Amino acid sequence: MVGVAGVLLVVLAASFTFVYASTGSQLRSQIDRSIHDSALQLRSAIVQRRARSAISVLASAQSYAHSQPYRDSSVLLFVVVPGLGSTSNHPELFGSTREDHEPEQARTQERAQGRLLERPASGYSTRQAPDTGPLRVFETSFRVDGHLAYVGAGEPLATIDHAQEVVRHSFEVAGAAGLVLALLAAYLVGSRVAAPIRRSADVAARIDAGDLTPRIHLPATASSELQVMAEALNHMLDRLAAAFAAQREFIADASHELRTPLTVLRGQIEVMSGGDRADGSLSAAELERVRRLMEAELARLTRLVDDLLVLAQSERADFLHPTPFRLDELVTELWDGLSLIAERDFQIGPLEPLTLSADPDRLAQALRNLARNAIAHTEAPNGLVRIEVSRRGPSTVRITVRDDGPGIPRELRGRVFERFYRTDEARTRRSGGAGLGLAIVRAVAEAHHGSVRVLDEPGRGAALAIDLPL
Ligand SMILES: Nc1ncnc2c1ncn2[C@@H]1O[C@H](COP(=O)(O)OP(=O)(O)O)[C@@H](O)[C@H]1O
Numbered sequence: 053m054v055g056v057a058g059v060l061l062v063v064l065a066a067s068f069t070f071v072y073a074s075t076g077s078q079l080r081s082q083i084d085r086s087i088h089d090s091a092l093q094l095r096s097a098i099v100q101r102r103a104r105s106a107i108s109v110l111a112s113a114q115s116y117a118h119s120q121p122y123r124d125s126s127v128l129l130f131v132v133v134p135g136l137g138s139t140s141n142h143p144e145l146f147g148s149t150r151e152d153h154e155p156e157q158a159r160t161q162e163r164a165q166g167r168l169l170e171r172p173a174s175g176y177s178t179r180q181a182p183d184t185g186p187l188r189v190f191e192t193s194f195r196v197d198g199h200l201a202y203v204g205a206g207e208p209l210a211t212i213d214h215a216q217e218v219v220r221h222s223f224e225v226a227g228a229a230g231l232v233l234a235l236l237a238a239y240l241v242g243s244r245v246a247a248p249i250r251r252s253a254d255v256a257a258r259i260d261a262g263d264l265t266p267r268i269h270l271p272a273t274a275s276s277e278l279q280v281m282a283e284a285l286n287h288m289l290d291r292l293a294a295a296f297a298a299q300r301e302f303i304a305d306a307s308h309e310l311r312t313p314l315t316v317l318r319g320q321i322e323v324m325s326g327g328d329r330a331d332g333s334l335s336a337a338e339l340e341r342v343r344r345l346m347e348a349e350l351a352r353l354t355r356l357v358d359d360l361l362v363l364a365q366s367e368r369a370d371f372l373h374p375t376p377f378r379l380d381e382l383v384t385e386l387w388d389g390l391s392l393i394a395e396r397d398f399q400i401g402p403l404e405p406l407t408l409s410a411d412p413d414r415l416a417q418a419l420r421n422l423a424r425n426a427i428a429h430t431e432a433p434n435g436l437v438r439i440e441v442s443r444r445g446p447s448t449v450r451i452t453v454r455d456d457g458p459g460i461p462r463e464l465r466g467r468v469f470e471r472f473y474r475t476d477e478a479r480t481r482r483s484g485g486a487g488l489g490l491a492i493v494r495a496v497a498e499a500h501h502g503s504v505r506v507l508d509e510p511g512r513g514a515a516l517a518i519d520l521p522l
């Protein structure tokens with residue numbers, strides 16, 4: 053606002069100075085031209101009458117001057133023949149008339165001016181005249197009958213002051229009106245532009261206070277750039293809110309999963325201090341049972357913490373340590389090892405000799421999670437746990453782990469990879485993990501720029517496939 057007013061004032065002042073000065077100089081040169089022309093016309097009029105003597109010069113000048121009285125044209129005309137006399141269309145200036153209604157003092161002044169003009173010169177000059185104010189005069193001389201005669205014309209400069217006065221007055225009025233209008237317009241435009249930004253700032257302030265729900269709603273009249281900006285900010289807030297919600301949920305789930313084994317452990321400690329024997333101590337058999345239970349819970353706890361750690365690391369850049377290795381050898385070793393911990397029908401399907409550049413430890417961990425699920429969902433001793441490695445296209449290898457268990461219901465296939473997600477059937481069982489196994493498989497696959505999915509295949513059992521780029 054202050055800026056707008058300042059700029060406007062500077063522009064007004066500059067154009068005023070220009071117009072004021074150019075009006076002055078234009079009028080001045082106009083006056084100069086006019087008195088120059090008038091003096092020359094007067095001279096040629098006298099010359100045309102072919103005056104022979106200085107006296108007849110004055111006479112013909114007199115008649116010419118009478119035809120152009122001062123009061124009609126504001127151009128003072130005069131002829132001076134030094135020594136002989138003078139004539140003018142404004143006789144008061146030369147003191148040659150007596151008008152009794154004029155005060156004596158005024159007439160004296162005018163006569164003084166007349167005497168001033170009686171001392172002629174050549175060219176332009178500016179002289180003081182009390183009646184008319186400063187007077188611009190042009191004089192030129194010519195010779196007649198051995199005498200030097202001067203003709204002259206003059207115009208009062210007061211017209212310039214008057215014109216400049218008009219200019220100044222117009223500028224004052226126009227400037228004041230323009231300033232008020234410009235400030236009003238600036239205020240209206242400014243508040244129109246600032247309103248959406250103020251609204252965004254309000255939203256930002258509320259978000260700063262910890263509330264992620266406010267969104268920027270602009271009126272339909274706001275400009276498209278502002279609409280795009282508001283949309284982008286709202287979209288960002290949506291994502292932030294979702295991320296915070298997911299994090300809160302993850303922490304809540306993790307705390308809940310950690311509490312369960314801790315509760316069991318505390319219960320077992322209470323059992324130990326209770327004792328089933330007369331002296332308050334535990335029998336050897338009971339002690340052994342409690343020890344096994346506590347060991348199982350500690351194992352759960354350890355696995356849970358390990359899994360949480362892996363998931364946290366999976367978001368870091370140094371999650372993987374890739375190195376070239378033989379995928380077929382890794383799979384064979386892994387399946388040989390599994391047959392030591394569970395009794396199933398472990399099968400290795402078609403296995404191409406293949407060198408893969410990936411992180412073998414992370415990949416083994418992912419495959420172990422898939423195998424553990426297959427084991428968990430099949431029966432000993434003949435449940436099928438099978439792994440296959442096949443190429444899919446020139447640059448992708450697919451590792452499939454399948455079993456002949458109940459399979460994963462189609463409607464849950466999208467969800468089983470979520471963190472802490474377990475099917476209802478798995479939830480009621482105390483065995484199995486906390487629902488992080490497949491989340492880790494997905495994190496490992498995606499860290500390798502690959503993917504994991506539940507295959508949609510006819511027949512019994514589940515088939516989960518990891519696709520990795522070669
Ligand atoms: N091979 C499978 N057959 C049937 N259900 C499975 C299989 N693998 C995973 N699931 C189901 O998917 C859910 C998520 O698996 P996972 O992330 O490994 O969690 P969990 O800790 O329960 O093993 C589990 O509840 C489980 O019931």
Ligand SMILES: [Mg+2]
Binds near residue numbers: 424485488489490
């Ligand atoms: Mg699992």
